[in-house]
Amino acid sequence: MLRRLLSHDLPRSRVLTVVLIGIVLGLALTPFIFPGTRALNVAAKVIVFIVLAASFDLLLGYTGIVSFAHTMFFGIGAYGIAIAATRLGPTWPALAIGTAAALATSLVLSLLIGLFSLRVRAIFFAMITLAVASAFLTFASQLSDVTGGEDGLTFQLPEALRSGTQYAAEPFLGASIDGRLLTYYLVFIAALVLVLALLRIVNSPFGRVLQAIRENDFRAEAIGYRIVVYRTIASVASALFATLAGVLLALWLRYNGPETTLSFEIMLDVLLIVVIGGMGTVYGAVVGSALLVLAQNYLQDVMKLGAGAFENVPLLSRIVSPERWLFWLGLLFVLSVYWFPNGVVGRLRQRAAAWRAAVADRASVKAR
Amino acid sequence: MTTPPLLTLAGVHTHIAGYHILHGVDLAVPAGQVTMLLGRNGAGKTTTLRTVMGLWAASAGSVTFDGTRIDATFGTPDIARLGIAYVPENMGVFADLTVSENMLLAARGARTFDRLDTARLEWLFGLFPALKKFWLYPAGKLSGGQKQMLAIARAMVEPRRLLLIDEPSKGLAPAIVQNLVEALRELKRTETTVLLVEQNFQVAKALGDHVAVMDDGRVVHRGPMREMADDEALQQRLLGLSLAAHS
């Protein structure tokens, strides 16, 4: 049954399985294991980024399209909720309308971008999406009436999801059972569903055609698959999932601004996650997100300890300073591209496969 | 025939993107003469030239030029500098550059136009009048035949030890092909070694001293041109045609 749930795309590596279970359980039980708002915020961010990165992997890892406009859809989803909640009030229908409007907008935009991508070469396309994302960011920061400009929009959630709403008088295992907790689990379950859906998509015949196109689009077209159709559908699907990730983020933060979802830093984060985690493996997004977000939030503390040792060395002290954590992550990113082209997940799977092959060899030798 | 071959291929295999194209090519190109490389489409003729030129790497076997073994450390520019000129199937003419610039580029010894060997240029203009006429014209605006002339003239702008020419007559009108043959006959008089790939048997017969026929990535026949030109049955068998049919 578990196999069917995962669409037969198993981790194929014991280490990976353990890591994944650890992450999922950790996220599921965060309110109880790691008390405090900071931990909960980090966990929520990990969850949202898992969905966002996985949707990007669909585009990059499975279809082979490099697009820097991904954060645009992320932002659309978040703004959909933010604007709806602000304009139409913190009600469930409002959230539904916001989500629907965001999905519709993303659908149209991703169709346009997807169709345009097929008329120009991949390199053109990558650069153009960069420009478009940049423009969208500027646009959102300047449309103050609608988007709240640079300051963004803060809003309330429906009654059921507010932190003031208590569901149980006493805290349970250290966590208070209130609307906030409900929101957290709403986000968690939604993300779980979305990731499983993505697994289903990439392991379907559709997903396999995508991979064929990525490998050799000329041949795929010659065999009879209309790559226009497939790539467009992949672009749209990827955008829609990203939009939903944005919706989840907005629900959690109860705020959205241009820097929260549209900035180039977020795009780079997603890129880092997918590459370090492993392209073309949905699990890479899970592992990568956990790595990146944890690093973002806790690496600095770790580095503070290290920084003390280098205090008096001029340049080195600045590099090891906690604010420069991105330097180390960037370095890891570059090294990953060279030496771990399939990321952490790919590496783990490779080792597991090699180990299995070695075991099989020994067994067959014994049998003779 | 006691002169050692200028170019020798021995057991050359070439793979391209997983496809095994050359299956052990053995070829000897004698110095100072024109060797024709014939064969059907897909026989591996172009691949052979490109392998010699280092554009595609041989996966097995050896290529030797004038006693020097061309191994994996030789890049295409190094091979060219041994004195080998290459005229590819698509002619390789730089469309946005003028005819003059194309020629200057091919003349490695000349830094500027006035360092070009005028006597040699005059000779080339004699062979290919269109070059002089369109000297300042962008090469992309030339007709197919004129581009081919330019491509060959480029290979001749400085003396070279070996010329590799890939299907020069392809797609050209018969009158132009005649010009081409005359120009190449002139080249023959300079005793330059040429390895010429052709599908047009008339051209082959007119110019070739020796012939090698390829099929399925191997050389299946080699010998003097005259022998093959006189033997229609041989032509039929190797090239699937008779002389009369293909002209």
Place this chain on the structure above:
Amino acid sequence: MSEAVSEVVSEPAIATASASSGDATATHAIPRTRFDALPLLLVAVLALAAWPLVGSSSTWLTLTAAGLAMGMIVFIAASGLTLVFGLMDVLNFGHSLFIALGAYVTASVFAALATWTSMPSIALNLGAIGVAVLASMALAGAVGLGFERVIVRPVYGQHLKQILVTLGGAIVGEELIKAVWGPQQIALPPPEALRGSVLIGEVVVDKLRLVSVAIGVVVLVALVWTLNRTKIGLLIRAGVQDREMVESLGYRIRRLFVGVFAAGSALAGLGGSLWGMNQQIVVPQIGAQVNVLIFIVIIMGGLGSTVGCLVGALLVGLMTNYVGFLAPKLTMFSSIGLMVAVLLWRPRGLYPVTSR
């Protein structure tokens, strides 16, 4: 490239009237190359179209001057990138790093030469600018050499990896810049004698901008001269069209490429220096800001074409200034819109490089 600067003769030194065999039609003039001026006209068209929209002539002239100046600076920063891509099919998403380096080095030089910049002497001010510009180019070029060796060379031919790796290099580089110069913004006020503007007829022109344009024109002329009148330039132009053939002619184009990459990085450094001086403020993201514009410019102009890059840059410069005046919120979109319009007209850019 140290040959004597002899004028390249454009006519063969051989007597053209000499009787050559068989050519009966040698009597009419040799046809010359015809330059495709249509895209250049576009610049004029855009400028003229904006005139009625802007309203006042003097404002229009000022905006046009500013637009052309901005275009010039963007061109300088972009020229290296388009040549690098055209020549070796290498996509350097880390170009922004060299731009930022140029700006930061300029800031440091100005700080070090504060005695020169604070004096109201044009000579000293120009001297300071000269030193800053040369230092920027030198450092950017040197870093470019290292960048090519370490980051780009291992991934030749693999576009996806190139994009990722050069991006990564840019991230690491930006962090290093922040480590060396600090993450806060640095003010870059113009030197004393070059503050303010001059009035040329009805046009108000920043003095500093005039200097930038002058530098830009010098670079442009040098670039055009090198590309069109030297053999190395010939090699580059040919290599952009057909790298394989150039190698078959016996030229080691990889070595040439390293030189072009370094030169392109130096030019980016120069562009960053000028940009920083004109913005009067330097932030770590300065590279990224200009980079988006550069991408738009080189796509519009045609990847690999220097003239296209120039025209594209001028168009973007003008567009940004006109729209910045008329509807400031839409500047970025207007440039993108322009790019889309151009691509619909000529899908491979204004001056597509043949055989690409």
